[in-house]
Amino acid sequence: MSPDVHTLTGAYALDALDELERRRFEAHLAECPDCTREVDELRATAAKLAMAAAETPPDRLRQRVLAQVATTRQEPPATVAATAARPRPPRRTGWAVRLTAAAAGLAAAAALLLGVVTVRTGAERDAARAQLAELQSRYAPVAELASAPDARGDSGTGAHGGTAFVLASHARDRAVLLVADLPAPPAGHTYQAWLIGGAGQPRSAGLVPPDPGTGAPPLQFTGLAGATKVGLTVEPAGGSPQPTTTPVVLFDLPA
Amino acid sequence: MHDSGWPPRRTGQPQRPPESERADRDTAEQLLGLVAKGDESAFERLYPLVAGAVLGMVRRVVRDPGQSEEVAQEVLVELWRTARSYDPAKGSALTWALTMAHRRAVDRVRSAQAATQREARVGAESVRREFDEVAEAVATNLEREQVRRCLASLTELQRESIMLAYYGGRTYTEVATVLRAPLGTVKTRLRDGLIRLRDCVGVSR
Numbered sequence: 001m002s003p004d005v006h007t008l009t010g011a012y013a014l015d016a017l018d019e020l021e022r023r024r025f026e027a028h029l030a031e032c033p034d035c036t037r038e039v040d041e042l043r044a045t046a047a048k049l050a051m052a053a054a055e056t057p058p059d060r061l062r063q064r065v066l067a068q069v070a071t072t073r074q075e076p077p078a079t080v081a082a083t084a085a086r087p088r089p090p091r092r093t094g095w096a097v098r099l100t101a102a103a104a105g106l107a108a109a110a111a112l113l114l115g116v117v118t119v120r121t122g123a124e125r126d127a128a129r130a131q132l133a134e135l136q137s138r139y140a141p142v143a144e145l146a147s148a149p150d151a152r153g154d155s156g157t158g159a160h161g162g163t164a165f166v167l168a169s170h171a172r173d174r175a176v177l178l179v180a181d182l183p184a185p186p187a188g189h190t191y192q193a194w195l196i197g198g199a200g201q202p203r204s205a206g207l208v209p210p211d212p213g214t215g216a217p218p219l220q221f222t223g224l225a226g227a228t229k230v231g232l233t234v235e236p237a238g239g240s241p242q243p244t245t246t247p248v249v250l251f252d253l254p255a
Numbered sequence: 256m257h258d259s260g261w262p263p264r265r266t267g268q269p270q271r272p273p274e275s276e277r278a279d280r281d282t283a284e285q286l287l288g289l290v291a292k293g294d295e296s297a298f299e300r301l302y303p304l305v306a307g308a309v310l311g312m313v314r315r316v317v318r319d320p321g322q323s324e325e326v327a328q329e330v331l332v333e334l335w336r337t338a339r340s341y342d343p344a345k346g347s348a349l350t351w352a353l354t355m356a357h358r359r360a361v362d363r364v365r366s367a368q369a370a371t372q373r374e375a376r377v378g379a380e381s382v383r384r385e386f387d388e389v390a391e392a393v394a395t396n397l398e399r400e401q402v403r404r405c406l407a408s409l410t411e412l413q414r415e416s417i418m419l420a421y422y423g424g425r426t427y428t429e430v431a432t433v434l435r436a437p438l439g440t441v442k443t444r445l446r447d448g449l450i451r452l453r454d455c456v457g458v459s460r
Contacts, residue, residue, distance in 0.1 A: 010446030015361045016420035016427040042446075044346050045453040047353040049421050050312035052402035057310045061324055062302060065331045069298055074291075075336050160336065186325065186363070234362070245362045 009035055013042035019243055075161050141220055142176050145169055156230070156251025158182050164249045166230050175253075177219040177230070179208055182248070185234050192235040193219060194243055195253065198226025207239050208232060227253050283348040291338040298335050305349060306331060309356045316360035316424040326363050330356040361424045405455035413448030416441050 008025050011017050017025060029035050145151055148169035155165040162182030168175035177193055185191055191208035205221040231247035283304045289297035309330055314323040334352055341351050406414050412434065419430045431441040 007442050007446050010444075010449045011420065011427045011442055013449060014417065014420040014445060015357055016425065016430065016445060018426050018428065040346050041453055041458055042449045043354050044350045044458040045449050045456060046357065046421055047308075047347075047350040048402055048452070048456050048458065049417075050353040050357065051308045051349070052399040053311040053315050053422070054307040055311040055314065057306045057327070058324075061306065061310065061328060061331075064328055065302065065306075066299065068328070068332045069295060069335045072332055072336055074293060074339065076339060160333065186329065244365055246358075 006035060006038075009038045009042055013039050013046050019246070022246075073161070142167060142178070142218060145172070145174055145176055148172050148174075152254030154230075154252050154254045156249040158232075158249045159246075160248060162249075164230070164232055164251070166251075166253060168224060168254045170224055170255075173222050173224055175205075175221055175224060177205065177208065177221070179232075182232075184210075188237050189234050190237050190239065191232045191248075192239045192243070193221070194231045194233065194247070195221075195223065195227035195229075196231050196250075197228030197253070202231065202243055203227070204239060204241070205230070207235075224253065229253055284343060287334075287338055287341055287348040287351075290335060291341065301334070301348075302331065305334065305352045308349065308353060312353060312422075313356055313360045315422040316357065317363055322363065323360075326359050327356070330359050333359075357421070364424045365426075401456060405452050408455055409448050409451055410444070412436060412440070413444045413451065416444045417448050417452070420445060 005025070005028055008017065008021070012022065012025050012029075029039065145167055148171060150171045151167055151169045153165060153167045155163055157163055158181075160183050163180045164182070165178045165180075166175055167178075179191070182191065190210070193205035193208055194202040195205050196202045203223065205223075206219050208219055209217070229250060230253050231243070231250040233243040233245045233247050235244060283301060286297045286301040286304070290301055306327070310323065310327040313326045313330070314320065317323040317326055330352070333355060341348065345351070346354075406418075409417070415434055416427070416430050416436075419425050419433060420427060423430075425433070427441050427445055428438060430436075430445075431438045434441065436444075
């Protein structure tokens with residue numbers, strides 16, 4: 001390992017690297033047990049700096065946290081790095097298959113995607129029908145794209161839960177992105193999608209519409225050439241020219 | 256120089272920091288293990304062990320009190336949500352929580368707008384003030400005394416680089432600009448400063 005790379009353990013442990021350097025260093029860490037051990041120790045040291053700054057938290061914080069915990073599901077152990085590094089299991093087209101079938105029965109797929117609850121009463125059924133009709137029109141671009149002969153889909157699991165799915169057709173240079181169950185971004189923030197790979201910096205694919213419940217159509221984008229991955233980051237409202245945070249979801253752009 | 260820090264419990268020694276902290280740490284880890292199984296009451300007991308440090312540190316980095324509480328809340332809920340991802344081999348439960356918290360705090364301030372705002376107050380004068388403010392706050396209790404003492408044993412460049420990076424949430428490139436020091440030097444000082452600090456506070460895993 002070059003001494004120059006090793007020097008970065010300090011800056012890394014203090015979160016003082018910019019995004020690009022951080023990713024490079026993490027790639028290096030994966031194959032450098034010495035660096036990993038040093039980073040762990042330096043993080044423990046940095047934690048001392050945090051402990052030294054401890055203050056008495058107000059009781060309202062405790063109340064809010066406990067209230068939120070009471071309604072928050074726990075995640076299975078998983079990390080972005082692990083998801084990105086591991087070769088994907090062969091179920092990569094699961095969503096695509098469902099969606100392609102959905103060209104015939106789109107409502108079923110939309111119901112599946114958005115987790116429409118079990119229907120019990122007639123009124124609920126009517127409401128669900130209305131909702132599905134609305135979804136059908138909103139997801140028309142998905143059905144249309146799914147009819148492209150080379151349309152492929154792939155999905156990634158969020159570091160903090162939820163799923164993102166991309167259906168892409170390179171022949172048409174078009175793609176749509178759908179998300180489900182991602183945690184709401186912090187106030188004043190939004191999810192932004194990025195095309196990563198090829199020459200140069202990540203390219204913005206646009207802002208991910210907020211909760212599907214708001215009726216916004218899914219994000220559509222073009223300019224797929226050269227990109228190999230799709231990532232979502234949390235950005236300030238309005239988006240950023242370049243990612244400023246670690247992707248919460250990162251997965252392969254379907255080839 | 257601190258000794259090796261092991262065994263964890265040296266009985267009959269009047270000096271308090273490592274023992275008392277280690278006792279907390281064991282508890283935090285056991286609790287986190289229960290939290291990973293979905294035990295909400297364990298989370299309630301874990302909360303007081305981590306919340307103060309999480310909030311205090313986030314506040315140093317984010318500065319705005321409202322936003323700081325928001326970030327602290329996110330982090331504390333994240334502890335619950337991702338408890339199963341905690342790997343004891345990587346460090347203590349508190350370190351895990353604080354690593355997560357610092358990352359979140361830094362993400363929050365390092366957004367485009369925040370960067371512009373920070374640019375505006377990057378003058379040496381304000382940095383000095385920020386530094387003094389932190390140094391003062393850091394010196395207010397006994398546990399902090401050790402950290403303060405250890406920070407004082409660093410060179411000025413090591414200390415200021417570390418404090419600007421950690422409490423200021425700045426990248427080392429920003430630190431270099433603020434301190435008008437070469438990039439390579441700051442990079443090196445962050446590492447050797449932290450290593451010296453590590454040896455002084457007696458971090459062991």
